[in-house]
Amino acid sequence: MVGLATVFGAGGGTSSYREIEDTDVIVLWGSNARVAHPIFFHHVLTGIRKGAKLFVVDPRRTESARWADRWLGLHVGSDIALAHAIGREIIAAGLHNRAFVEGSTTGFDDYRAAVEPWTLEHAEAVTGVPADAIRELAHAFALADRAQMCWTLGITEHHNGVDNVLSLINLNLLCGHVGRYAAGINPLRGQNNVQGGGDMGAIPNKLPGFQDILDDAARHKFDTAWNCTIPAHHGWHLTQMFEAMERNELRALYVIGENPAQSEADSGHAIHILEGLEHMVVQDIFMTRTAQLADVVLPATAAWCETEGTVTNSERRVQRIRKALDPPGDARDDAAIIIDLAHRLGHPEWSYPDAESIWNELRSLSPMHTGMSYQRLADLGGIQWPCPSNDTLEPSYLHGRLWAEDPADRGRRAPFSPVPWAGPVDQITAEFPIRLTTGRRLDSYNTGVQTGAIASPMRQGETLDLNPDDAMRLGIDDGDMVRITSRRGSIEAPARFDAHLRPGLAFMTFHFPDEIDVNVLTIEANDPKSGTAEFKASAIRVDKIMSRVPSPVAGT
Ligand SMILES: Nc1nc2c(c(=O)[nH]1)N[C@H]1C(S)=C(S)[C@@H](COP(=O)(O)OP(=O)(O)OC[C@H]3O[C@@H](n4cnc5c(=O)[nH]c(N)nc54)[C@H](O)[C@@H]3O)O[C@H]1N2
Ligand SMILES: Nc1nc2c(c(=O)[nH]1)N[C@H]1C(S)=C(S)[C@@H](COP(=O)(O)OP(=O)(O)OC[C@H]3O[C@@H](n4cnc5c(=O)[nH]c(N)nc54)[C@H](O)[C@@H]3O)O[C@H]1N2
Ligand SMILES: [Mo]
Numbered sequence: 001m002v003g004l005a006t007v008f009g010a011g012g013g014t015s016s017y018r019e020i021e022d023t024d025v026i027v028l029w030g031s032n033a034r035v036a037h038p039i040f041f042h043h044v045l046t047g048i049r050k051g052a053k054l055f056v057v058d059p060r061r062t063e064s065a066r067w068a069d070r071w072l073g074l075h076v077g078s079d080i081a082l083a084h085a086i087g088r089e090i091i092a093a094g095l096h097n098r099a100f101v102e103g104s105t106t107g108f109d110d111y112r113a114a115v116e117p118w119t120l121e122h123a124e125a126v127t128g129v130p131a132d133a134i135r136e137l138a139h140a141f142a143l144a145d146r147a148q149m150c151w152t153l154g155i156t157e158h159h160n161g162v163d164n165v166l167s168l169i170n171l172n173l174l175c176g177h178v179g180r181y182a183a184g185i186n187p188l189r190g191q192n193n194v195q196g197g198g199d200m201g202a203i204p205n206k207l208p209g210f211q212d213i214l215d216d217a218a219r220h221k222f223d224t225a226w227n228c229t230i231p232a233h234h235g236w237h238l239t240q241m242f243e244a245m246e247r248n249e250l251r252a253l254y255v256i257g258e259n260p261a262q263s264e265a266d267s268g269h270a271i272h273i274l275e276g277l278e279h280m281v282v283q284d285i286f287m288t289r290t291a292q293l294a295d296v297v298l299p300a301t302a303a304w305c306e307t308e309g310t311v312t313n314s315e316r317r318v319q320r321i322r323k324a325l326d327p328p329g330d331a332r333d334d335a336a337i338i339i340d341l342a343h344r345l346g347h348p349e350w351s352y353p354d355a356e357s358i359w360n361e362l363r364s365l366s367p368m369h370t371g372m373s374y375q376r377l378a379d380l381g382g383i384q385w386p387c388p389s390n391d392t393l394e395p396s397y398l399h400g401r402l403w404a405e406d407p408a409d410r411g412r413r414a415p416f417s418p419v420p421w422a423g424p425v426d427q428i429t430a431e432f433p434i435r436l437t438t439g440r441r442l443d444s445y446n447t448g449v450q451t452g453a454i455a456s457p458m459r460q461g462e463t464l465d466l467n468p469d470d471a472m473r474l475g476i477d478d479g480d481m482v483r484i485t486s487r488r489g490s491i492e493a494p495a496r497f498d499a500h501l502r503p504g505l506a507f508m509t510f511h512f513p514d515e516i517d518v519n520v521l522t523i524e525a526n527d528p529k530s531g532t533a534e535f536k537a538s539a540i541r542v543d544k545i546m547s548r549v550p551s552p553v554a555g556t
Helices: 002-008 017-022 038-049 079-092 098-104 108-115 120-127 131-143 161-175 194-199 216-226 238-246 267-275 334-344 355-365 374-380 468-473
Strands: 025-029 053-057 070-072 147-151 184-187 252-256 279-284 296-299 309-312 317-321 434-439 464-466 481-485 490-497 505-509 538-546
Touching (some): 002 161, 017 038, 017 147, 025 038, 025 131, 038 053, 070 131, 079 108, 079 120, 079 131, 079 161, 098 161, 120 131, 147 161, 161 184, 194 309, 216 355, 238 267, 309 355, 317 374, 468 490, 490 538
Parallel strands (some): 025 053, 025 147, 053 070, 147 184, 252 279, 434 505, 464 490
Antiparallel strands (some): 434 538, 481 490, 481 538
16 A cells, blocks of 8 residues: 555555456456455456456466466566566567656656666566566556556565565556556455555554545644544554564553464564563454453454444445344444543543444545445445545546646656565575465465364365475475474474475465464564565475374275
């Protein structure tokens, strides 16, 4: 979101899901949407059936790549090199959209100079992607009438995640693939309401509706509405909070719906910091490992089925959710708990009889939500922001003004970003010769708290996935028990052969922390601009500790 906000002002994907069905070229970059965004992927499949070409850029030949016309298997962390080579090739072949670049962007000359060294051959050497595949993607993307660039964590979870994002946005600017129907730039959001959390101001620098916390007029509007004084400075993001805890500057933490004892990189270190807090409150629907470290645990209801409210998805669509089940035991609505807390902190005027009254207050303060009454949300089956009034129709895509006939109507031009390339922080050496990247499987969800609570025949348990050639060179057979060691720590897991991995690459998830806690291994190298950790690039060593125990054969 930082990258999109830098270029366009608003931190949101530019297109609607259905637009991917009407596009000519789809690039899934560092995203395994077949597994992680299956509903969105259905729209991708419809697009493919209607003739769109799919390119997948990922160091693993993922389930998503099975539907691709071309899979570009690159080295972990080499994305900027690849993006710059694509940009250079488009310019060298004269395929960029000159009118759009001249009329609606800034900084093209600096960008052209930054990509100049990235010839196809140089990029092939750095990324491992054959030059002809780079050329094919460059030409298909530039020649398409409409193209969509979609990315997720393979791009953002790096020490230079924001620069990675900017290097992809450059390509859309170069070809004018933004601000038109079915041409767009779309980061797919992770959790079902992570977009909504940001829209509501649950980020350190914005008030609800992305109103800037440094804007006096915006702040005073909220001061008056909420009877308080909002500090006129940015708060801390999660990484900065951990740093402040380590300095003993932040001494109490109120955690709602997050399990940082398992989801933080270098979790051994993170747990140590959480244990040093004077006071920690955890509000969750399960007794998580973080909750076990807390002084107070507040049992909450599950937002998606036990309460009323709204969620906002990756295409900025706000939808109603309704209570279907009574919550168990003492569990209470998240909002009710927070309102009670406000009363006890001396704000008895907080009075919201139901979720709708909270929402209506938001509509009165956040212009992009004003036209979204509960009635309209129900009638229309969800509405995308911005929706400033009761007669706003679906905006579908953002930034259409970049194409306005009259330059005066185009608003701020979108800047190119001549970002530098820098490889992963955790170095591959003789002692740590294998690159570990971490991510997701279809059958489990994040730290496994929710999916681990039910038995599923789909779930196989965690493995270290290795390229078979690498494994055999290390004397490791499929199913052998191995020790995995990084510069932070060490864990054990069964090895599994996966020929879809590039040589030198291993893969694990963070879904099974009770048995195998991968974040013991990951590096806490953060992007200074977004605070995101480099979950996607650790260096490891793998040692066999025990041969696979053959499963008993019936009758013996
Ligand atoms: N089934 C399931 N679905 C989920 C979740 C889940 O836990 N389970 N979690 C949700 C959440 S919170 C999120 S944020 C999303 C995440 O959704 P995704 O980002 O799609 O999921 P990941 O598997 O973490 O990473 C995506 C891909 O990045 C690739 N990758 C790794 N390193 C690099 C690199 O250097 N460059 C490139 N180009 N690619 C790289 C990996 O091989 C992987 O295939 O999924 C959401 N959906
Ligand atoms: N190694 C590695 N680590 C990673 C990643 C990776 O790719 N690799 N990905 C990172 C990413 S993208 C993410 S998003 C994080 C996820 O990290 P977390 O957000 O810490 O993990 P979750 O398991 O999604 O935890 C969400 C918690 O919210 C609780 N919850 C669910 N619904 C409700 C509700 O309605 N109310 C309340 N109060 N609680 C609720 C759940 O019980 C759960 O404990 O992990 C990060 N960590
Ligand atoms: Mo996420």
